[in-house]
Amino acid sequence: MIVGILKEIKSEENRVAMTPAGVEVMLQNGHTLLVEKNAGEGSGFADEAYASAGAEIVSTPAEIFERADMVMHVKEPLGPEYDLIREDQIVFTYLHLAAAEELTQVLIRSGSINIAYETIQKADGSLPLLTPMSEVAGRMAIQQGAKYLEMAQGGRGVLLGGVPGVDPATVVVIGGGVVGTHAAKMACGLGAKVYLLDMNLERLRYLSDIMPANCFPLMSSPATIRGLLKEADVVVGAVLVTGAKAPKLVTRDMLPLMKNGSVLVDVAIDQGGCFETSRPTTHSEPTYTIDGVVHYCVANMPGAVAKTSTLALTNATLPYAVEIANKGWKRAMRENTEIKLGANVVRGQVTYQGVADAFGLDFMPMDELL
Numbered sequence: 481m482i483v484g485i486l487k488e489i490k491s492e493e494n495r496v497a498m499t500p501a502g503v504e505v506m507l508q509n510g511h512t513l514l515v516e517k518n519a520g521e522g523s524g525f526a527d528e529a530y531a532s533a534g535a536e537i538v539s540t541p542a543e544i545f546e547r548a549d550m551v552m553h554v555k556e557p558l559g560p561e562y563d564l565i566r567e568d569q570i571v572f573t574y575l576h577l578a579a580a581e582e583l584t585q586v587l588i589r590s591g592s593i594n595i596a597y598e599t600i601q602k603a604d605g606s607l608p609l610l611t612p613m614s615e616v617a618g619r620m621a622i623q624q625g626a627k628y629l630e631m632a633q634g635g636r637g638v639l640l641g642g643v644p645g646v647d648p649a650t651v652v653v654i655g656g657g658v659v660g661t662h663a664a665k666m667a668c669g670l671g672a673k674v675y676l677l678d679m680n681l682e683r684l685r686y687l688s689d690i691m692p693a694n695c696f697p698l699m700s701s702p703a704t705i706r707g708l709l710k711e712a713d714v715v716v717g718a719v720l721v722t723g724a725k726a727p728k729l730v731t732r733d734m735l736p737l738m739k740n741g742s743v744l745v746d747v748a749i750d751q752g753g754c755f756e757t758s759r760p761t762t763h764s765e766p767t768y769t770i771d772g773v774v775h776y777c778v779a780n781m782p783g784a785v786a787k788t789s790t791l792a793l794t795n796a797t798l799p800y801a802v803e804i805a806n807k808g809w810k811r812a813m814r815e816n817t818e819i820k821l822g823a824n825v826v827r828g829q830v831t832y833q834g835v836a837d838a839f840g841l842d843f844m845p846m847d848e849l850l
Contacts, residue, residue: 481805482512484548485530486541487519490555492763494522494786495793497552497573498801500533502794507534511805514538514548523790545569550805554793555780556583567591568827570809572801574598574613577824578725578838579752587825588841593809598750599723599832600800600822607722608818609800611658612792614747616782618662618718621745622670624781625651625714628743628767628774635774636741638713641671648672652708654700654729654754655718656683659747661691663716668692675708705729709737717746717754723824724834725752732756732770740772749777813850820846 483506485498496519498506503513513535517527527537538544544551545564553573557565562583565571568591575596577584587594597609607614622640629635629649642648651667653660656678664676668691676691677700678684687697698704709715709730715738719726726748735757748754757770760779767776782789800819804812813820824832829844836843 481549481808482514482547483801483805484514484538484544484551485516485519485535486544486551486553487516488522488554488783489558489560490780490783493555493780493783495554495780495783495790496520496523496525496786497554497793498798499523499790499794500525500529500535502798502801503530503533503535505798506802506805509802509806512536514544516541516544520790523786525790550801552797552801554783556580557586562586562590565590565592568593570595570804572597572797572804574750575824576750577832577835578723579750581839584825584830584835584839584841588828588830591828592825593823593827594825595804595809595819595822596723596824596832597797597822599824599834600818601722602818609793609796610720612796613782613789614658615662616785616789616792617747618659618716619666620781620785621659621663621716621718621747622651622666622714624766624776624778625667625716625743625745626670628776629713629741631741633774634741634767634769635743636713636739640667640714649713650708650711651675651714651716652705652712653677653716653718654705655720655748656680656687656697657718657720659720660716660718661687663718663747664691664695667714668695672714677704677708700729702729706734706737709734710739712738712742714743714745717744717748717758719748719754720751722834723832725838726754728754728756730755730757735771735773738771738773741774743774743776746775746777747781749779753777810850813846820850
């Protein structure tokens, strides 16, 4: 199979879909690798490294879309790429379609095979290709929350961990999954007082066992959230409904409960955000303020630490990319349910229930296309 690695074009996105080491593995499996010029530059991987690994360096994305059987991105295709996607071409990347109606319609019209990193799912419910970026984003959420608490950034002027004789900041993390757990660990490590909310009692029991003494796992409810917003200096939104829009857990009418200069960090923004007042921001303009509350809603947070993120992402995606390339998408999906669950739009049909529900579209079970 001819596999194309595209340069990211999303604002300030420095990750790349595959490292030179990953290219070498793909070549060992008998595939041809096309890498767009300077695709790895932002992550510290020069074209020479890809060429040494055996890839062909290609000047334009148009040539990659024209030649490749499967194209790989980190982020979703954007406007300049819409008309380049071919019928029956495999697009393997983060798609987050439940928050992107225009892209969903583009992919339906294209007749392409669209496999989303974020909905590939193991039998235990874990999301192996979302997990590494969730780990990065969870840790980054606390770094950013701490920074934007500084007065120079519009915050309250509170040090997250406090100092002897002075109370630390209060951090509320909504969602006890991968993002939330890593955010809470980071905040606890800095010395903050941390409340970690989830709706799964078994998960809360587990978190109670493993988290440090300054972390307090609580059952999530609207009343609990409202009560904690009054105390919070930083609130991290870390709620995920696989393949579907995130629920709005902090509404506009709750903002007046919060302290002036407190910070909301919405890690769920790729799925529409879990705060009602959230809208996507960029690394160059990461925040805005509503009702005195600083909102940080950068849609590609791990792109700021591209070297770490690219290495972690390739570790996770490479086995799936090899399997799809070795077997073709149909056989790979027949033999690996995890990959089948990654199918979002296939040959003009919406094959993921959460995406169909988000826009009132017809749903086609993937088994009927296999």
